Amino acid sequence: MPELPEVEVVRRGLERWVCGRTVEHVQVVHLRAVRRHQGGPVDFASRLAGRTLGAAQRRGKYLWLALDPGDGDEALVGHLGMSWQLLVQPEQAPDETHLRVRLTFTDGGRELRFVDQRTFGGLAVEPLAASGVPAALEHIARDPLDPLFDDVVFGQALRRRRTGLKRALLDQSLISGVGNIYADEALWRARLHYARATETMTRPATARLLADVRAVMAEALAQGGTSFDSLYVNVNGESGYFDRSLDAYGQAGQPCARCGTPIRRDPFMNRSSFSCPRCQPRPRAGHW
């Protein structure tokens, strides 16, 4: 579910449905969901009660809402992990199987529910740093759709790395928002192998890669927007709104859209990497 385009869809949903409302009560259904909050679940709930939620903001795959905007120095920070959904639900709607945290509001309107199967994500109240970003997120790099993302600095940092290209793309301290799906899609578009040594990435190659990362994210975002359901703050992984557009990820055995060669799946970082063996040949040791 949650790479940059999906998280951005959630952010827009929060902006529309939750921003400006005052929290009445917080119910922590599952302790693990707030494990990152320093003070524990009771403190988490008491810090949120009575606070008004400000604008929804995002960095990479993280979201936050300032508390009591204008004079607050704290924010409600969330990460969606692998399987989170944030749902805006009527009070009478039955609890979801994996409901982890519930927020109700003083206006008596729809409640905000944090639903997660694997509990890899979580919520916390965090102090805001002087930069305006939650202190816990200051190590997260800007994302490629951020106007302040610096392509030149990224290229220099990339060449200083001594690792494979996809590992670098997934490193949120170097570039944020890119996950396994869009890394594979961007590498396919750029005709680059995931294991290509980062120090061999020339300026033009880096520029092309960044352009492809941005293009695939923008396309996914556009499609995520069309499937937005007004009842939910919705990222619907099951319906797979972008699935039809995927050229590499999950396409093992399917013909490459460019050359017809079957897409191949390789084990990668306890996961998978999908690529076209012909368009994205594995770099030979000592070359490039």
Place this chain on the structure above:
DNA sequence: GGGTTAACCTGCGGGC
């Protein structure tokens, strides 16, 4: 200190 791996969870689908 940088790079890499293992672990954290639950559920689902495929193979036997």
Place this chain on the structure above:
DNA sequence: TGCCCGCAGGTTAACC
């Protein structure tokens, strides 16, 4: 049918 295994869009702690 049922069990076991591998796999899942992420991050972090701990290890070289």
